[in-house]
Amino acid sequence: MSGNQNETKPMIHVENLKKSFGKLDVLQGITETIFEGEVVSVIGPSGGGKSTFLRCLNLLEAPTDGKVFFRGTDITDKSVNIDQFRQKMGMVFQNFNVFPHLKVIDNITITPVLEKKMPRAEAEALACQLLDRVGLLDKKDEYPGKLSGGQKQRLAIVRALAMEPDVMLFDEPTSALDPEMVKEVLNVVRDLANQGMTIVIVTHEMGFAREVSDRVFFIDNGIIQEKGTPEELFTSPKHQRTIEFLGKVL
Amino acid sequence: MLETIIKMWNKYSYVYISGLTGTLCLAAITVLCGTLIGIVLAVMRLSRVKPLQWLVRFYVWVLRGTPILLQLYFFWIFLPRITGINIPDSTCIIIALIVNASSYVAEVIRAGIQAVDKGQTEAARSLGMTGVHTMTRIILPQAVKNILPALGNEFITMIKQASLASVFFINELTTSYKTVASATFRQVESIIIAGLIYLLVTTVLGRILALVEWRMNANER
Numbered sequence: 485m486s487g488n489q490n491e492t493k494p495m496i497h498v499e500n501l502k503k504s505f506g507k508l509d510v511l512q513g514i515t516e517t518i519f520e521g522e523v524v525s526v527i528g529p530s531g532g533g534k535s536t537f538l539r540c541l542n543l544l545e546a547p548t549d550g551k552v553f554f555r556g557t558d559i560t561d562k563s564v565n566i567d568q569f570r571q572k573m574g575m576v577f578q579n580f581n582v583f584p585h586l587k588v589i590d591n592i593t594i595t596p597v598l599e600k601k602m603p604r605a606e607a608e609a610l611a612c613q614l615l616d617r618v619g620l621l622d623k624k625d626e627y628p629g630k631l632s633g634g635q636k637q638r639l640a641i642v643r644a645l646a647m648e649p650d651v652m653l654f655d656e657p658t659s660a661l662d663p664e665m666v667k668e669v670l671n672v673v674r675d676l677a678n679q680g681m682t683i684v685i686v687t688h689e690m691g692f693a694r695e696v697s698d699r700v701f702f703i704d705n706g707i708i709q710e711k712g713t714p715e716e717l718f719t720s721p722k723h724q725r726t727i728e729f730l731g732k733v734l
Numbered sequence: 735m736l737e738t739i740i741k742m743w744n745k746y747s748y749v750y751i752s753g754l755t756g757t758l759c760l761a762a763i764t765v766l767c768g769t770l771i772g773i774v775l776a777v778m779r780l781s782r783v784k785p786l787q788w789l790v791r792f793y794v795w796v797l798r799g800t801p802i803l804l805q806l807y808f809f810w811i812f813l814p815r816i817t818g819i820n821i822p823d824s825t826c827i828i829i830a831l832i833v834n835a836s837s838y839v840a841e842v843i844r845a846g847i848q849a850v851d852k853g854q855t856e857a858a859r860s861l862g863m864t865g866v867h868t869m870t871r872i873i874l875p876q877a878v879k880n881i882l883p884a885l886g887n888e889f890i891t892m893i894k895q896a897s898l899a900s901v902f903f904i905n906e907l908t909t910s911y912k913t914v915a916s917a918t919f920r921q922v923e924s925i926i927i928a929g930l931i932y933l934l935v936t937t938v939l940g941r942i943l944a945l946v947e948w949r950m951n952a953n954e955r
Contacts, residue, residue, distance in 0.1 A: 544856055571862030581857035585875045594871060595861040640857070647861055 493520040494553070495651050495682050496541055496573075501550035503536050503706075510536045512706035513550070518651070518684055523677045525693035525700045525714075526686045529729055532704040534686045538655050541684065542573040555650075571599065574644030578656040580636040582628040588615070588639055589624040592646045600647070607646070614642035618672050634665030641672055652676060654685035690733055694718050702726045739923050746914045746924075753910025754931055760899060760906055761892035764831040765839075769885060771832065772839030779844050790840065797837035803898050806830045810902060823902045831896065838888060846881035847873060879950055886943040890936050907931060 496518040503511040510533045518524055526534045539545040541552060543559060543566055551560050559569045583591050592611035596602040602610075615621045618638040628636055637657055644652060654673065658666040670692050677683055677696050687693050693700055694714040702710045702717060702725070710723040718734075721727050743750075775793065778786040797805065809830035814821045850873050858868040897908035911928040915921050 542860055544860055567859075567862045567864050569862075570860055573860075575857075575860035577853060577857060577860075579851075579853050581851070581853035583854065583857070583872060585879075595858075595863050598867050598871065599862050599864065644861065 494518070495520045495522070495555065496684075497553040498541070499551045499553070501537070501540055501552065502548045503533075503540055503545060504548045510706055511540065511547070514703075514706075514708055516701070516708060516711075518682065520650075521680050521682055522698045523683045523696055524685070525697040526684065526703055527688070527690065527693055527700060527729075528703040528709075533706040534701075534703040535655055537703060538653050538684060538686050541653055542570050542575060544575070567599065571595075571647045572650045573653060574641075574647060574649035574651070575653045576637070576640050576644055576655065576657050578659045580633070580640045580660070582631075582636050582639050582643070584628050586627075587624070588620065588626050588628060588631070591628065591639060592643045595643075596646050610646055611642070614645055615639075617675075618642055632665060633661045634668045637661065637665075637669045638672055641669075641676075645676075651682040651684065654683065654687070656686050656688065658687070658689060688733070690718070690730075702729065704729070735923065738920065739927060742914065742918060742920065742923055743927055746917070749913055750907065750910045750927060750931060753905060753907040753913075753928075754935070756905040756909070757893055757896050757907040758935075760828065760831065760896040760904075761889055763828060764835045764892050764896070765885065765889045767832045768835030768839045768888075771836035772843055775836060775840035776843035776847070779840060780847065794837045794841060797834055798841075802831075802834050802895060803901065805834055806898055806901070809833070824899075824904045827899045827902055827904055831892070831899070834895075835888065835892060839885065842884040842888065843877075843881055846877040846884065849880050850876045882950065883943060883947045886939070886946070890939050890943075893936060893939075894932065 494517045499515050501511055501514040528534045536545055540547050551558050554569050589611050593607040596607045597604055615624055620635060620638055658669050674696055697714050699711060700714050700717045701708045704725050710726045721730055775790050779790040806827055810826045813826045854872055855868055858872045896906050899906050900908035903909055907928055911924050914924040
């Protein structure tokens, strides 16, 4: 979609990424690169490790083994200030996780003001501009409790955008939404993709993944079983697991 | 009987009011100090340092697993003995009540913090918020909503528990009943008066608490 000359520059690179929860090996060694400006969809069956993969990218989940590089810096290194790097990697969750005790606008401004020392007036101007972009400007003084699911998710997206990230990670952003609200959230993600934002999105929305992605990863049993352009993966999948999975969901 | 009660109240109200003041002071001091210690205990309990966790678990286990009256006796006997100085009964009892309250409050605070959805921490950290800011700006403001009502209930519980101090004849409301009863030889009436005062105070406080809770949740409706 947003393919351009930047695509050769690696944004995130993971090397032999492994994650175990007790005896359960969720990620069994993934080596992969996400390039600048690229939109990557991660698909696969539940429990296959796709969310864990995403959560390891900003170390929300600490990898058991392996390395994660962000623009060439090994962020799994203990001496790295991970907070600085997370500011560059926005994340959106399935359950929105908006801050219920803060007004819509404060949800957005709190982190830039606290962590980037952005002047409050500047942060508020930015927040208003972002809210306007997703059609929520009239809600800026409400508490999130007054918002619908779709509105909460749009708020969560602009809250992450306010940190001016280089990449956005979406963890099943529409899975907790009522069907009629899925579209309004996907439209926001699509706009971001069209503007050239680097995106990694774990999703069950196959149509959307096909339309918006540059590449698709199929993750199952803790490894990337198959990857390729949406055309390759959706029309001529090669791996047996991919064929079975797509046969069930399409 | 009503007439006797009114007569007794007119004559001895000062004893009851002094006792009530004692009770409220005991409860306030206990909850205040118990909360301060309880915060430290809760932080220790939630820290990643295992020995600290074990220490707090042991402390809470002992204090919640034994009767409070036994604890009062223990401190009353034990404190003067190990310090070797003559500590007033009231001081021993206040310390015992504080220690007891701290164990309950520590659990209330720990539960209050842990009841905040884990997603809140994840969201804050994913934005690049530091651990300290996540705790002070995101988790604690939400935890307070869980903790404050429970602390208020602890205060009401303490008002009733402070009556145990009457065993040691410390000035509080149940001691007032004993004083009035021995002066008038009217056991039942003097108990009823004390009971009515307890009921009045706990009801009013309960109502205030419910109101505060309601106001606090206003932005989530």
